[in-house]
Amino acid sequence: MSKSIKIKRGLNIPLKGSAEKVLVRLDKAETYGVKPTDFPGLVPKLNVAVGDKVKAGSPLFHDKYRPEVVYPSPVSGEVVDVRRGERRVILEVVVKADGGDNVYENFGPALPEALTREEVIARLLKAGVWPYIKQRPFGIVANPSETPKSIFISCFDTSPLAPDLDFAVQGEEESFQVGVDVLRKLTPGKVHLGLSADFPPAKAFANANGVEHHYFTGPHPAGNVGVHIHHIDPINKGEVVWVVNPLDVIIIGRLFLKGVYDATKVIALAGSEVLKPRFYKLISGASIESIIKDNINSQAQVRIISGNVLTGTRVDKLGYLGFYDNMVTVIPEGNKHEFFGWIAPGLDKHSASRAFLSKLIPSKRFTLDTNMHGGHRAMVVTGQYEKVMPMDIYPMYLIKAILANDIDRMEQLGIYEVVEEDMALCEYVCPSKTEVQAILRKGIETMIKELS
């Protein structure tokens, strides 16, 4: 075991309602959705029309500028809807699953060792699992014509209420190893696994061959892949690193083992408004309704989030699980006034600062709602962002460079090394309620435009 890397700066937000380690096998949902909005910067072109029959693995849409990157249907069935938003932007492509077992598009099994890099890429693209590979900088779907200097997989998630990934990958050891073998074909460099040093990792991770194991300990965002990259093999200008979620490595592995796009994964349903928070085995893109059913507090007005509370996407009951998400969180809406809240002692209020009495109860778990807890202000307080940013980066200066649209400065201050999730805690702690993640994405979009 190599030496562990200690992450000092960060913040664990202790929320109520973490998922119990009970695995529920979910029946097939009625409908499944694939959302182009899960892929920042993507301009989708439809491959199907309403009424078309599809198999699991049939492309639903592709990237307008990179037509070889296709986005497949996770199940077999019939395309029943293409939901559009403002200016006819495609929001969701909905597939009604047919009953019984999935009918798969067959790509034929293959051993990654026996294939060339080009053949591996062609296979990943054809079966539509390519989008599971994301690139840094920018946190967008990787460009198949580039070669990354290394590939990172973060095998633990430290975000609030995050699912225990060790539990989620149980029994998938073989698929994970094959997935890793596939990734090893893609880079001349190394495949790095980021593991938690605090408890022994799952067999799938610990016994994975052909990878570098790295151990991390500390508060969130210690589990963020961006933090791992920063400490192990930081991204310089012009360099590219690819990242894959462990659950998605398994999906890639299955493609080579079984020759099909089997998007089955284990996710957590968590949050204070969930009656029985637990793990679910389901197919990616399942409808939220099929996951939560009547397992949430029906008295309260709730917010359903695909993903975690810091970076997830707001969905409603009729929405779908996000492409990369490994959890669904349900928390109360906070649309209520609070009398003299700014001076109340705040025993039930969570804060990174020590300005509330709740700090006196260190083991307390909180029920946090979606209230902003204050109005938007100019940036006044300093030093808060740095406390939750375990990278050698000045977050406030970076945000200000983006607001000033100063491209050189953004580059110098390290915009290549961060994506939204790495700065989500800055947004959480900001007393001026600055929309850090939205600003950062705007900066990243500017950089993408500038570099293309």
Added chain:
Amino acid sequence: MFHSTFDAFETFLFVPDTVTTKGSHIRDSLDLKRTMSIVIIALMPAMLFGMWNVGYQHALSIGATWSFWQTFWYGFIKVLPLIVVSYGVGLSIEFAFAQFRGHEVNEGFLVSGLLIPLIMPVDVPLWMLAIAVAFAVVIGKEVFGGTGYNVFNPALLARAFLFFAYPSHMSGDKVWIAGLTKGQGVIDGFSGATPLAKAAAYQIDQMPSAYDMFMGFIPGSVGETSTLAILIGAAILVITGIGSWKIMVSVFGGGLVAGLLFNTFAVNPYMEIPAWQHLIMGGFAFGAVFMATDPVSASQTEKGKWIYGFLVGFMALLVRVLNPAYPEGMMLSILLMNAFAPLIDYYVVEANIRRRMKRAKKVANV
């Protein structure tokens, strides 16, 4: 129509019901209102002691012996108008600007508005105070865009304005004690001079005891005299994490280093004063805890805060001891370092950029 004004009063009563729309779905409970409220709470010991001390010093000057409540009441009646004028003028301007710009009213002035009376001599004429506050808010803050954009600490700017515009009302032996400028009282042998003035005149033997200076039984600006009360405030700021302990510690450190240097190379009685005594004289402690720590006008990088604080403390003693024109150096030192804070940050951030470039070059050379 008067949306900003309505909003300011509504949010005063209630934390608003706005919910997150994008980005993080949950947010820290801390907002600027609470941040500023905690600073105000931290100022309370200094303010209450200041009120009492105003009465106490007045009683001394007229040779009277007053009960505690009599003393406090006298000071209260003297200080309250300063606070009312400061808030009245400042907040009116803030509200007007917020209304004009269509912003919410920023809470920043809630702190500045209390700081200003606390760093004034108690006998400052109210009309003067009003002008100073208006100057600080308009020229010091609003022309830059409001709280968060200002270069200089607004409260100190108000004081500096009066210091240079009406020096006779801001220094000397009479202004520090209520009533003296109007020719009231003064029993034999009483001097209204502050310890700083006495030290500058080399009347070291006439200086109050270190105990009196630490407790604050000395003439001076309303809130600055009691180091003890200020330290209670400092504890509140540091425990809650609202004030930067790095700046506080480094200001005191800088002052101590400068004081020790003076001791080593002492050529006059003022330079021989024990270094630690400087920290409890004049506005040093108040400046270190409440003024230098203003996050907007201080250094914004953590490394920069150490440098900034150290230089504030160091320069304050430099001005105080070596410059005969200014009895107190804290105000000018902080304002000077406010101007240099962006430069300090520039070098700290530049070092970060250079590290990144070096890393990139190393990779390129391999």
